[in-house]
Amino acid sequence: MARPEKNEPADADRNAPTATDDMLRAFIGYNMKRSFIVVREDLQRVLDPLGLKVATFSALSVVVENPDISQSQLAQVLKLERSGMVVLVDALEGDDLISRNRVPGDRRTYALRATPKGRRLWEKARAVVDAHETALFGPILDAGERALLLSLLQRVSSAL
Amino acid sequence: MARPEKNEPADADRNAPTATDDMLRAFIGYNMKRSFIVVREDLQRVLDPLGLKVATFSALSVVVENPDISQSQLAQVLKLERSGMVVLVDALEGDDLISRNRVPGDRRTYALRATPKGRRLWEKARAVVDAHETALFGPILDAGERALLLSLLQRVSSAL
DNA sequence: TATTGTTATACTCTATAACTATA
DNA sequence: TATAGTTATAGAGTATAACAATA
Numbered sequence: 001m002a003r004p005e006k007n008e009p010a011d012a013d014r015n016a017p018t019a020t021d022d023m024l025r026a027f028i029g030y031n032m033k034r035s036f037i038v039v040r041e042d043l044q045r046v047l048d049p050l051g052l053k054v055a056t057f058s059a060l061s062v063v064v065e066n067p068d069i070s071q072s073q074l075a076q077v078l079k080l081e082r083s084g085m086v087v088l089v090d091a092l093e094g095d096d097l098i099s100r101n102r103v104p105g106d107r108r109t110y111a112l113r114a115t116p117k118g119r120r121l122w123e124k125a126r127a128v129v130d131a132h133e134t135a136l137f138g139p140i141l142d143a144g145e146r147a148l149l150l151s152l153l154q155r156v157s158s159a160l
Numbered sequence: 161m162a163r164p165e166k167n168e169p170a171d172a173d174r175n176a177p178t179a180t181d182d183m184l185r186a187f188i189g190y191n192m193k194r195s196f197i198v199v200r201e202d203l204q205r206v207l208d209p210l211g212l213k214v215a216t217f218s219a220l221s222v223v224v225e226n227p228d229i230s231q232s233q234l235a236q237v238l239k240l241e242r243s244g245m246v247v248l249v250d251a252l253e254g255d256d257l258i259s260r261n262r263v264p265g266d267r268r269t270y271a272l273r274a275t276p277k278g279r280r281l282w283e284k285a286r287a288v289v290d291a292h293e294t295a296l297f298g299p300i301l302d303a304g305e306r307a308l309l310l311s312l313l314q315r316v317s318s319a320l
Numbered sequence: 321t322a323t324t325g326t327t328a329t330a331c332t333c334t335a336t337a338a339c340t341a342t343a
Numbered sequence: 344t345a346t347a348g349t350t351a352t353a354g355a356g357t358a359t360a361a362c363a364a365t366a
Contacts, residue, residue, distance in 0.1 A: 019226040019237045023286070024218055028293055028310050029199040034239070034317035036196050039189040055333080058184055066179040072347060077179045079194070081335060086349060108342045108347040126183070133188055140319045145312060150188050152301065152309045157194035159300045215356080232324060241358060246326060268324040268365050 039136065046132045050125050051095060057125055059088045060114065063098050064122045068111035079160075097121055199296065206292045210285050211255060217285055219248045220274065223258050224282045228271035239320075257281055 024030040040054060047057055062077050063069060069077075075085040089112065092098045097118030100110040114122065137146050184190040200214060207217055222237050223229060229237075235245040249272065252258045257278035260270040274282065297306050 019222065019229050019233050021218075021222050021225070021237050023225050024221050025314060026310075027289060028297065028306070028313060029196070029203050029289075030218065031310065031313035031317045032192065032196045032199060034320065035313050036189070036192045037239070038317070038320050039192060043189050053332095058181075058190065061184050062179065062181055065181070065183050069179050070347075073179050077181050079197070080333095082348065083336080083350080084334060089348095106343070106347085110348080129187060129189075137188065137316070140315055141312065146188070148308065149312045149316075150186075150191065152305060152312070153188060153191035153195050154185060155300055156297070156309075157191045157198070160194065160198050213355095230324075240356095242325065243327080243359080244357060249325095266324085266366070270325080 042132055042136050043129065046128050047125065050121060050128065052121070052125055053091075055088055056091055057129070059085070060092055060097055060118060060122050060125070063092075063112045064114045064119060067113050068101070068103075070109045071112065072109070074112065092118070202292055202296050203289065206288050207285065210281060210288065212281070212285055213251075216248055216251055217289070219245070220252055220257055220278060220282050220285070223252075223272045224274045224279060227273050228261075228263075230269045231272065232269070234272065252278070 021030075043054055047054065052060070058078055059074060062074055066073075066077075071085045071089055072082055074089075075082045078085075089098065089100065089110075093100060096115055098112050098114050101113060103109055103111045137149075141149060181190075203214055207214065212220070218238055219234060222234055226233075226237075231245045231249055232242055234249075235242045238245075249258065249260065249270075253260060256275055258272050258274050261273060263269055263271045297309075301309060
């Protein structure tokens with residue numbers, strides 16, 4: 001007993017009924033995680049040639065959009081701790097993409113501003129990220145579905 | 161110059177125009193990340209009383225659904241490394257939720273099975289996770305929108 | 321040679337706590 | 344006392360690489 005000899009090749013396993021995760025697939029959170037992993041990997045791939053990480057791209061984006069924002073405000077918008085911001089701002093400042101400027105009224109805070117180089121890189125990054133999302137979601141969702149997904153996720157992430 | 165004296169209270173900042181992340185909000189990936197963070201936190205919160213983590217809940221779920229699955233197959237389904245599975249399976253086995261059984265034909269692999277205790281806990285966890293998603297998304301999305309979001313995310317995460 | 325499970329290790333991301341300098 | 348920024352540290356999650364047993 002126990003299959004005395006099987007002359008099937010090793011890929012018998014691949015022909016065997018594949019293991020399923022159907023029960024997990026019923027949960028939004030599970031699909032959100034798997035989706036996000038794919039999206040983040042591809043996003044990192046396209047940001048890498050620009051010398052940006054996902055976190056630094058996000059931070060640069062908010063600084064471009066909000067000149068003279070402080071590190072604390074930046075941390076608040078991105079929902080991470082002030083201590084974590086220091087590393088991100090250090091990296092962006094080290095690459096001359098943003099500058100830490102002292103403010104006249106309060107010598108504790110910095111007013112963060114994107115440098116011309118930072119604004120140029122951000123424009124490039126914005127185009128790259130847009131192309132990445134189009135290329136990634138294009139084969140899966142049509143324009144309407146993509147807008148719908150964006151809208152639903154915006155509502156969920158805004159109801160934080 | 162430079163505001164000689166400002167007798168506004170310290171919450172002048174709070175009345176100031178709040179910093180925005182509108183540019184980032186245009187990207188699906190950004191909203192996906194923020195949404196997932198909220199969902200994961202709440203999921204962990206409800207799984208904690210059951211002694212489960214998100215990862216062990218997922219692994220238990222797949223084992224319940226696929227009796228006699230091997231650790232490598234399990235890792236493949238959950239898209240993580242074999243080495244990472246060892247820790248998860250150790251934890252589940254240590255809590256007597258699954259068992260590692262030797263298979264007759266191949267002494268390298270384990271056939272993983274949920275114990276009766278594991279199946280009972282999984283049933284409870286399934287109900288808890290379902291309630292968590294209903295409570296979390298209920299105030300934000302109606303039933304149709306929730307099904308739509310699930311369907312869109314399933315398509316994205318399946319097109320991996 | 322290839323595969324399963326294992327161990328040790330390292331890396332990323334993020335959080336916590338304590339400190340400083342300012343207010 | 345409270346806040347902005349900083350530092351050091353630690354934890355979670357996951358990946359890489361090398362190894363033993365087995366095929």
